[in-house]
Amino acid sequence: MKIAVILGLILFAAFLMVPAASFVYESGAPGACARCHEMAVPVDQWAGSAHRGVTCAKCHGDALTTDAQFHMTNARRVVEHNFGQVAERAQLRPGDVFAILQRCQNCHPQEYASWAAGPHSVKYEPLFLDKKHNSERHLMDDCLRCHGMHYAGGIRDLVTPLNNQGPWSFRDASMADKPAIPCLTCHAIHAHGNPLKGHVRKAGISRKEDVMTPSLAFWDRRARESVSVALLPLPAVHEGERPVKMSPDQRQALCYQCHAPLGNTQVRSGDDRTPVGVHEGLSCFACHDKHKQSTRASCANCHPKMSNCERDVETMDTTFFNKNSGHNVHFVKCADCHPKGIPAKKAKLERARQ
Amino acid sequence: MLTGVKSLNRRNFLVTAAAAGTAACTGRPETPWRTLTADEATTLEAWCECLIPEDSDPGAKRAGVVRYIDIQLTRKFKRHRKAYSQAINALDKLAYAQNRGPFAALSFDERSLLLASFEKSENSKAFNMVLDHTLQGYFGSPRHGGNKDYASWRMLGVPPIPVRGRLQYSLLDPESNGGIS
Numbered sequence: 026m027k028i029a030v031i032l033g034l035i036l037f038a039a040f041l042m043v044p045a046a047s048f049v050y051e052s053g054a055p056g057a058c059a060r061c062h063e064m065a066v067p068v069d070q071w072a073g074s075a076h077r078g079v080t081c082a083k084c085h086g087d088a089l090t091t092d093a094q095f096h097m098t099n100a101r102r103v104v105e106h107n108f109g110q111v112a113e114r115a116q117l118r119p120g121d122v123f124a125i126l127q128r129c130q131n132c133h134p135q136e137y138a139s140w141a142a143g144p145h146s147v148k149y150e151p152l153f154l155d156k157k158h159n160s161e162r163h164l165m166d167d168c169l170r171c172h173g174m175h176y177a178g179g180i181r182d183l184v185t186p187l188n189n190q191g192p193w194s195f196r197d198a199s200m201a202d203k204p205a206i207p208c209l210t211c212h213a214i215h216a217h218g219n220p221l222k223g224h225v226r227k228a229g230i231s232r233k234e235d236v237m238t239p240s241l242a243f244w245d246r247r248a249r250e251s252v253s254v255a256l257l258p259l260p261a262v263h264e265g266e267r268p269v270k271m272s273p274d275q276r277q278a279l280c281y282q283c284h285a286p287l288g289n290t291q292v293r294s295g296d297d298r299t300p301v302g303v304h305e306g307l308s309c310f311a312c313h314d315k316h317k318q319s320t321r322a323s324c325a326n327c328h329p330k331m332s333n334c335e336r337d338v339e340t341m342d343t344t345f346f347n348k349n350s351g352h353n354v355h356f357v358k359c360a361d362c363h364p365k366g367i368p369a370k371k372a373k374l375e376r377a378r379q
Numbered sequence: 380m381l382t383g384v385k386s387l388n389r390r391n392f393l394v395t396a397a398a399a400g401t402a403a404c405t406g407r408p409e410t411p412w413r414t415l416t417a418d419e420a421t422t423l424e425a426w427c428e429c430l431i432p433e434d435s436d437p438g439a440k441r442a443g444v445v446r447y448i449d450i451q452l453t454r455k456f457k458r459h460r461k462a463y464s465q466a467i468n469a470l471d472k473l474a475y476a477q478n479r480g481p482f483a484a485l486s487f488d489e490r491s492l493l494l495a496s497f498e499k500s501e502n503s504k505a506f507n508m509v510l511d512h513t514l515q516g517y518f519g520s521p522r523h524g525g526n527k528d529y530a531s532w533r534m535l536g537v538p539p540i541p542v543r544g545r546l547q548y549s550l551l552d553p554e555s556n557g558g559i560s
Contacts, residue, residue: 111453160551248522250521252529281542285543295547
């Protein structure tokens, strides 16, 4: 009987609480979310962002969200707030980052599909449990800078054992199929900017022309916040002593956070892919699709019919045509195929063309 | 839906319900500050701006130094809460005594002169405390509330995140590790 009464009271409380809380938040949205001081900053940021037309509840949930963890997190925050244990700032948990991914898909299905078909949609398992990699190289915390950057712990919390013998496994098996480079790696949803649709129309920019989306930002794992691409550095890359001509495309600064040269700034060092040779000066985005990273059909952007050599560039002996080619398309030079200089016939044609 | 707990037991539900009730009763904050009053924040902003004034780069005010101090007064600086109130009151009193107006209403030169005498008075400890915290808020990481948009790091030419490549070594190939043993 006692249990039945308690259950009845709980059900009655739930009956009243959910619509009441829903009303409180939705009546004042989005200001309702800024009732707590720690929420004021992200709400202010959102109000000036390209996503200001998307209400808080659309991405974060609301009083009617059926996920228990969502309500427990909010409850914990309120309790902590009332006990004076106020966080420096409100932040998404790693679990929320993965959940947000699905919500990005709701409004950006094409971008999501491209990302899902490309290498940046790689999951934790093939990255961290790769036998060849783990037997040849050490797993370390710095791996998480570019792979699994939203993971809250260190590499010791993620993989065991940390040696070169294995067998390796995740301490939390559920991490295996989580995306290691989700949307929030390169996009800050609350970043300052105008909604893209209006921006493109007002500026009179062709719909085919690429524009820099305001949300571009890199997730800094140490500070646990996104840094706008405008604030990220473009490195000065060198080939020997010679400074390499760099594209001024600031969007590349995102790529250089992970595909970076070593401290000696030499091209091809580390994971650098700065183009030199025939493609020197091109931006990463001149050839690579933004989300899929694919370069297919990109040659036609600059080589509409034939190359300067009057050959189909897509079938030349480069890594574009054959991954095993000795001529990496990032670094290929005329001299790689013409070690004795450009053939006279071609040179004559070239002069005639000029 | 967000990830995590699969079931909601009675205890969790009661905690959630109690907290949600509290949330519903919580009103909108009167000021954007966590611990400082609006007047205190105005005076402190003027104080910090005197210590790091704006030129071609943002000063302490635009870099959010007072926001940093305000946030930390609820956390690491809790023990300084009283000292801040006393210091701000003392400075305003001095301003009223010498200039017949609040400190924040004075010109930059007047404020600088006043702070110079404040520093040399019995309030030197409070002055140094605010100076220390101003420098922390201005030059520290933005994650703690100050250095808004990396203002000071940009002034110094320090990138928010440096470009750092990784050596592509192999433990099985000693030649590949760049000479690192």
